Amino acid sequence: MLDNIRTFYQLRIKTIKLGRRELYLKEKNIIFLYLNKYKWKYLLGIITLFIVDFMNLYIPQFTGEITDGLKDKTMDITGVIQGIIKILLVGLVLALGRFGWRYFIFGSARGIEYELRNDMFAHLEKLSMGYYNKNKTGDLMAHFTNDLNAIRMSAGPAVITSFDAIIMTFMVLTKMILYVNIRLTLLAVIPLLFIAIGGVYYGRSAEKRFTAKQKAFSDLTDQVQESISGIRVVKAFVQEREELKAFARANQENKDKNMKVVKLQATIMPLLDIVIGLSGLITLLYGGYLTITGTITLGRFIAFNQYINMLVWPMIAAGDSVTFFSQGMASIKRIQNIFRQQPDVFDEPDVTDQKINHLDGEIEFNHLNFRFTTETPEVLKGINLKVDKGSTLAILGRTGSGKTAMANLLLRLYNAEPGMITIDGVDIRKIPLKVLRENIAYVPQDNFLFSDTLKNNIAFGASTKDIEIVQEAAREACIHDNIMDFPGNYETLVGERGVTLSGGQKQRSSIARALMKDAPILILDDSLSAVDTNTEEQILKNLNNNRKGKTTIIIAHRISTIQNADKILVLEEGRMAEYGTHEELLNKQGIYSKMYEKQQLEKQLEAV
Numbered sequence: 001m002l003d004n005i006r007t008f009y010q011l012r013i014k015t016i017k018l019g020r021r022e023l024y025l026k027e028k029n030i031i032f033l034y035l036n037k038y039k040w041k042y043l044l045g046i047i048t049l050f051i052v053d054f055m056n057l058y059i060p061q062f063t064g065e066i067t068d069g070l071k072d073k074t075m076d077i078t079g080v081i082q083g084i085i086k087i088l089l090v091g092l093v094l095a096l097g098r099f100g101w102r103y104f105i106f107g108s109a110r111g112i113e114y115e116l117r118n119d120m121f122a123h124l125e126k127l128s129m130g131y132y133n134k135n136k137t138g139d140l141m142a143h144f145t146n147d148l149n150a151i152r153m154s155a156g157p158a159v160i161t162s163f164d165a166i167i168m169t170f171m172v173l174t175k176m177i178l179y180v181n182i183r184l185t186l187l188a189v190i191p192l193l194f195i196a197i198g199g200v201y202y203g204r205s206a207e208k209r210f211t212a213k214q215k216a217f218s219d220l221t222d223q224v225q226e227s228i229s230g231i232r233v234v235k236a237f238v239q240e241r242e243e244l245k246a247f248a249r250a251n252q253e254n255k256d257k258n259m260k261v262v263k264l265q266a267t268i269m270p271l272l273d274i275v276i277g278l279s280g281l282i283t284l285l286y287g288g289y290l291t292i293t294g295t296i297t298l299g300r301f302i303a304f305n306q307y308i309n310m311l312v313w314p315m316i317a318a319g320d321s322v323t324f325f326s327q328g329m330a331s332i333k334r335i336q337n338i339f340r341q342q343p344d345v346f347d348e349p350d351v352t353d354q355k356i357n358h359l360d361g362e363i364e365f366n367h368l369n370f371r372f373t374t375e376t377p378e379v380l381k382g383i384n385l386k387v388d389k390g391s392t393l394a395i396l397g398r399t400g401s402g403k404t405a406m407a408n409l410l411l412r413l414y415n416a417e418p419g420m421i422t423i424d425g426v427d428i429r430k431i432p433l434k435v436l437r438e439n440i441a442y443v444p445q446d447n448f449l450f451s452d453t454l455k456n457n458i459a460f461g462a463s464t465k466d467i468e469i470v471q472e473a474a475r476e477a478c479i480h481d482n483i484m485d486f487p488g489n490y491e492t493l494v495g496e497r498g499v500t501l502s503g504g505q506k507q508r509s510s511i512a513r514a515l516m517k518d519a520p521i522l523i524l525d526d527s528l529s530a531v532d533t534n535t536e537e538q539i540l541k542n543l544n545n546n547r548k549g550k551t552t553i554i555i556a557h558r559i560s561t562i563q564n565a566d567k568i569l570v571l572e573e574g575r576m577a578e579y580g581t582h583e584e585l586l587n588k589q590g591i592y593s594k595m596y597e598k599q600q601l602e603k604q605l606e607a608v
């Protein structure tokens, strides 16, 4: 019985410890996970550093010996040459050692930065749309540049300077005591103690200022990113001056926050000089006295001065290390915030058991209600309908009525409640995300194209880049002739460094990209709005011929786009206002028929 209780508590303690450790790694210091990977390299680097520092101490000693030898006339030219050879040999070891620690420690820091950047990108890719709706692109970009840079500086130079400072201080002090004089050493290092005390205060204050500085930089990056991506709107609304003012404000804020850091460093550095100067003064006064009284030789006095100078570097390095570490700490916290974010949409544990690797395309919405966040109102209410495999559903409705929301839910960019959407009779949440998205071809409303060739844009996400297949998809989307008119044909670069496509050309390239996927489900989200009616007719005809047996969902505003669909859903403020075929809805004399009449009238007016 007692044994059982003991085992129970032992197990419990173990679990708590494990839990704490996980929490510690996850919550407190993600950087330790990365440092751990490079621990052997760091160790090698630190050992090399130790050797370098150790060898360094012999140069003042050899100089001191030559000085005393020459002064006392106990050393001839051979002795001097031997002394110089010893110094040169130490110099050679130092050169090799300095290469070594740089290679090991800077290499590890670069490695950590590289891995952290990869992991951060992979993590960001996993995060759901909800996260991107809340966070600004510029801010995220600043994490990849400024914050990772600060982390690298603290994982590399700061590690070196700290260890160097500690090892060097320790060794120099030992050498000062053993080789020169203990009392002189103690007196000379008293002022240096103030540096250790000041370091703690400086570290705390520096981290706060660095956090503010990094945030200001993020805001500035965001400002530039928004102004440049929105330059068309800025120019069209003659808002250059306003944008410039907003930029100047962000820039000023960034400068102010940087100045706060500069001011702190500017206060600390002269203080360091004063402390170091005091040490030098004590050395001159008391060391000089000891030399005059013959307690230490002139050579040892000279060596002592060199040792004091050797302490200057660790003191300044200590200041730099605190700066780097504080900045790194501020950045790690910012990056940790990203890693702490969990995707809302993910494969639940039992999903992989489902063995689903293909979809047929029978979609069912079962009394679907949906809101984007708990704070926002419901945007879809009681949607209840079935889309048969191989049929076409058209969704029509005023702007903001929830059409794109339905597409987003089918792609699981957001989560619907369990059971509210099924595909082939399986709850969408039980279908592996990869399978779901691979089986849906989507033409989004914003027709985003990458800064790449048209060929690569169309073949994006497809299993092949075969030009014949790319051309076939482009022909179906009625963009082939346009592409052939471009100077580089399919190799034409799109976007910032290439040609600027018209709205309609972008739309059709985007349709070609979706058709290239040849998926069992195709969603066109207002994807024909920028093409003329003849081209629209042609594209729809092509879709009809080539997508037999496959499901299509067309979201549109023009009735001409959707009138041949098997079923038409009219959404009104997220509700199914009307549902049926074109004829059925016309007979209903409701919203659809009114829309139809209006659009017919517009057509006739256009013809006149």
Ligand SMILES: Nc1ncnc2c1ncn2[C@@H]1O[C@H](COP(=O)(O)OP(=O)(O)OP(=O)(O)O)[C@@H](O)[C@H]1O
Pocket (backbone or CB within 6 Å): 133, 372, 373, 376, 379, 397, 398, 399, 400, 401, 402, 403, 404, 405, 406, 445, 526
């Ligand atoms: N990420 C989001 N968070 C909160 N609300 C959102 C979000 N995205 C869209 N909405 C809101 O949901 C409603 C439906 O939007 P949705 O984009 O589905 O409309 P839509 O019918 O596709 O409109 P349009 O024809 O203009 O594209 C709108 O009121 C919109 O403001």
